[in-house]
Amino acid sequence: MAKNIHSDQRYIIGLVNNDAVIINEIYKRCAAKVKSWITFNNGSEDDAADIFQEALMDVYRQAKYKSLELTCPIEPYILLICKRKWLNEIKKKSILPVTNSEEDLLHIGEDTFANADELENQEAQSKLFFRAFEKLGDRCREIIEWSMKGEAQEKVAESLGVTYGYLRKKKSECMASLIKLVQSYKTEE
Amino acid sequence: MNEEKLLTVARYLEGDMELQEKEGFAVQLEADAELQQLVAEYNNIHQTLKMKIAPSVEDKNVQVTLETLNKQYFNSADLIKDLPAEQRADVPVAKLSIAPYLKWMSIAAVLVIGLLIWAPWSASLYEKYGISKEMSVAERGADQPNSLEKAAALYNAKDYAGARKILQPMYMETPQNTLLAYYFAITLVETGKEAEARTVFLKLYNGESVFKYDAAYYTALSFLKQENEKDARTWLEKIPEGTANYTQAQELISKLK
Numbered sequence: 001m002a003k004n005i006h007s008d009q010r011y012i013i014g015l016v017n018n019d020a021v022i023i024n025e026i027y028k029r030c031a032a033k034v035k036s037w038i039t040f041n042n043g044s045e046d047d048a049a050d051i052f053q054e055a056l057m058d059v060y061r062q063a064k065y066k067s068l069e070l071t072c073p074i075e076p077y078i079l080l081i082c083k084r085k086w087l088n089e090i091k092k093k094s095i096l097p098v099t100n101s102e103e104d105l106l107h108i109g110e111d112t113f114a115n116a117d118e119l120e121n122q123e124a125q126s127k128l129f130f131r132a133f134e135k136l137g138d139r140c141r142e143i144i145e146w147s148m149k150g151e152a153q154e155k156v157a158e159s160l161g162v163t164y165g166y167l168r169k170k171k172s173e174c175m176a177s178l179i180k181l182v183q184s185y186k187t188e189e
Numbered sequence: 190m191n192e193e194k195l196l197t198v199a200r201y202l203e204g205d206m207e208l209q210e211k212e213g214f215a216v217q218l219e220a221d222a223e224l225q226q227l228v229a230e231y232n233n234i235h236q237t238l239k240m241k242i243a244p245s246v247e248d249k250n251v252q253v254t255l256e257t258l259n260k261q262y263f264n265s266a267d268l269i270k271d272l273p274a275e276q277r278a279d280v281p282v283a284k285l286s287i288a289p290y291l292k293w294m295s296i297a298a299v300l301v302i303g304l305l306i307w308a309p310w311s312a313s314l315y316e317k318y319g320i321s322k323e324m325s326v327a328e329r330g331a332d333q334p335n336s337l338e339k340a341a342a343l344y345n346a347k348d349y350a351g352a353r354k355i356l357q358p359m360y361m362e363t364p365q366n367t368l369l370a371y372y373f374a375i376t377l378v379e380t381g382k383e384a385e386a387r388t389v390f391l392k393l394y395n396g397e398s399v400f401k402y403d404a405a406y407y408t409a410l411s412f413l414k415q416e417n418e419k420d421a422r423t424w425l426e427k428i429p430e431g432t433a434n435y436t437q438a439q440e441l442i443s444k445l446k
Contacts, residue, residue: 007397015251018247018251018254018255023254023255023258024258027258027261027262029257031262031263032262035262035263045263045264048263049259049262049263049264052259052262052263053255053256053259056255057249057251057252059250060251061240061248064235064240064247064248065236065240066236066237068216068271072236084212088422090392104211111281125237126237126238126240128242129234129237129238129241130238130241133242134236144238144242145242145243148235148238148239148242148243149242149243150243168203168205169203169205171203172196172200172203172205173196173199175199175203175231175235176192176195176196176199177203178234178238179195179198179199179227179230179231179234180191180192180195182230182234183372
């Protein structure tokens, strides 16, 4: 399945590599537009800043951990993500948007929607996983968190006051119950 | 049944198996599509959660970069808050130096304007449709300001052989300098070295500089100069709508018919 990767993928690569020059270019191309759109839609400057940063962080994570491949230009992609984020936000706060959702985006390609949808799906998934994680018992959460942070198992066992063997066993059990929770959430939806 | 399987997968992936059991499971896994799917799901959940729960140092560094830029781009707004939203979008953010490509963009703009002023007299199509008649070096190369200026002076006086002599060693030294590459290539065309010129243009065309489509255009001209209308045409057609040379390229195509 050969995807047609857009040349703007270079921005994604720059973002993953924390290349300040490239990231600055992303800001230069997109920040002002996001700002004016959000402030025009009853948001504050700070809201715009938060949304923008959140969007870039989402993109960064997808790119780094899920090998995101951009098949559309970066500008409409970021704008669309920010717009959707802000529309979600104001739905929560029950403020009415001034601009109707995506009617003003007619000029952007289908690819952009597909790319933004993909990111949204991944984020929704991520939220669902996290919800399941939070449902776990304290002990399990602690153990999973420690192990994901890459702490040495012996050290973790010691600080939790359990044996190494117990910790290993417990960790597998915790992860198994986490997956089970996720699966049950998925069937609910 | 599922729970049992889940626990086994977890134990396998979390390294909670003795060697023998592990090898046995690996064999089983290879034959069992359902197990494979479970492993994939497990890994996906693990990976996704990990990026939320335990961000790496790099993740945090990116966050810091974003926060810094956020301050630059979002909090300087007090000054422009009173503008209507549409205009606000267009207010450039202060404090940031103009990126080099912008400078080149302005050079390109100057070249285009220069072209509009320069009245093409009747001449061969190559002559008539030439662009970049003037080499302007608004931005001097820090290390060799004088040679670049000298080259520009010769170039503008149409002494292309003289300009080429200066530009060639400079280009060899810094082939990544697109401005240099572009004008050097033009001097090659002007001095009858069309084929060599085209290798330089091709590099520019394959790159992402502001000279990308100028290079395509000049490649076409170099073919035209050699009376190869077919290849000239092919290159002119590569110039997309909305770029500086589009209209001219289209006009030239119509002349070739």
